[in-house]
Amino acid sequence: MRLSGLEDVWREEAPRVLAALLRRSGDLGACEDAVQEALLAAAEQWPRDGVPDNPRGWLVRVASRRMIDRLRSENARVERELRDHSLTPGAAVAPGADEAAGNGRDDTLHLLLLCCHPALTPPSQVALTLRAVAGLSTAQVAAGFLVPETTMAQRISRAKATLERAGARFDAVPARELPARLHAVRHALYLMFNEGHYGGTDLGDTDLTREAVRLTERLHRALPDDDETTGLLALVLLTRARAAARLSPTGDLVPLAEQDRARWDRLAIRRGTTLVERVLPRGPVGPFQLQAAIAAVHAGAATWEETDWLQICALYRMLERQAPSPTVTLNLAIASGMAHGPRAGLQRLQPLLDDPAQRRNHRVLAAAAHLRELAGDVSGAVEAYRAAASLTQSLPEQRYLNTRLARLT
Amino acid sequence: MKFVILIHSNPQPWGHPTGDFNAELQAQSPEVRAQMNAEFEALLSELSERGELVTAEALGDPATSTIYRWDGGPITSDGPYAESKEHFAGYFLIDVADRSRAEEIARQFASPGDTVELRPVMWPGGEDV
DSSP: OOHHHHHHHHHHHHHHHHHHHHTTOOOHHHHHHHHHHHHHHHHHHHHHHOOOSSHHHHHHHHHHHHHHHHHHHSOHHHHHHHHHTTOOGGGGSOOOGGGSSOOHHHHHHHHHHHHTOTTSOHHHHHHHHHHHTSOOOHHHHHHHHTOOHHHHHHHHHHHHHHHHHTTOOSSOOOTTTHHHHHHHHHHHHHHHHHHHHHSOTTTOSSOHHHHHHHHHHHHHHHOTTOHHHHHHHHHHHHHHTTGGGSBOTTSOBOOGGGOOGGGSOHHHHHHHHHHHHHHGGGSOOOHHHHHHHHHHHHHTOSSSTTSOHHHHHHHHHHHHHHSOOHHHHHHHHHHHHHHHOHHHHHHHHHHHHHOGGGTTOHHHHHHHHHHHHHTTOHHHHHHHHHHHHHHOOBHHHHHHHHHHHHHHO | OEEEEEEEEOOSSOOSSGGGGOHHHHTSOHHHHHHHHHHHHHHHHHHHHTTOEEEEEEOOOGGGOEEEEESSSEEEEESOSOOOSOEEEEEEEEEOSSHHHHHHHHHTTOOTTOEEEEEEOOBSOOOOO
């Protein structure tokens, strides 16, 4: 069997196998190690003997055995912990093939809730989710973040240790905690998506946007009536639909206003738009649904100029009320500039320009430069382009801003 | 977010860690030096354990460098690059959650006789809005 086929089976089954083990022992670290060892065994045996009829049952059986072996060989400290957790090695024996992995829906949800536990920082939540839920190897996760494997391995093992110290368990989250915990999961998935989409896609070996979309799809399948999750799925689909158009053949960044919209992924746009339209009328409308709605309005416009800017302004104003942030104010200023002229946009932007905390924010300065250029204030635009270009850490953005600057000087 | 912590120093003779060879740190009492060493070791272990340390290198004596300039073609000469008091001595590449964490780390690299510079690393991505 080809290795890529093996990987597909593995990626599909790994989280379920992990969940099956976790249901018997709360120790994510030990379960994860056992699942990895089962994969190694599969990588050796399946190409030789063929893929078993029930790959999940096979993996659960092998992983359970590895866990028992390990438990038996470990010291008295672990024995004590086992008693505390009322886990005996016998209890970790694999279930029959017919009950191999339980309910797949709960597996994904509970695994995501565990990996996005509030004791972890968001970057650690993302790393652990990629490892334990998406089934990526540590090397693949490391490639996604352009760091060495040893650095990522440390980050992941620290995250597991933090979960253990926090007493995080793989079981039902109390109903009153669920909204906040789900919020953390969605936030981590969004962070994962952004890291891939905005992070320089041609460098890493790992497509983080694909993983984020896959995981969000799974979360959506587990919680079809959670409208913010639907909103997040729509948002990532609509944003990724633009991926092919956002970089020029030479790798330069193409702003939304100048993108070749024929290269947008129409299928993804249709799906994302349908999802937004389904949840918006239901209310209450959360931040991800609003951002998805904004992305859908952009996706529905034939050109930048023909965009329904009044509607985009209205959506940003709703977003500003719900989840105020400098980024939302900034985007509202840009949309106002398009809807009501550059002076209106600059007026909206002024509080950010006056805010000492935002003075080194290159995006605020870039927006000011653009609006001043539209308003005919060339010297003001030059000053802001120069400041924005020097402050950004994005190479393509810096190249773009320097090009705009050169055009005016 | 990735940052590089650049160490500029002038150890005499050239050596690493630079503090062992520069007069300002050697002028401190043995207790103070021992404590500073211990704190620095603890900082490095912490960075490594947290998965924040990407890589680090110590550089050779600036006298061993070769300088290339352009004057209608490459002109080669022996180093050091500049007659300044301090030279680029080594660097640490870190990957942290945000700038404030980077600043918190870089501050702890400060040591008598060294100048420590924190610079963000440019990244290949960007936003299209």
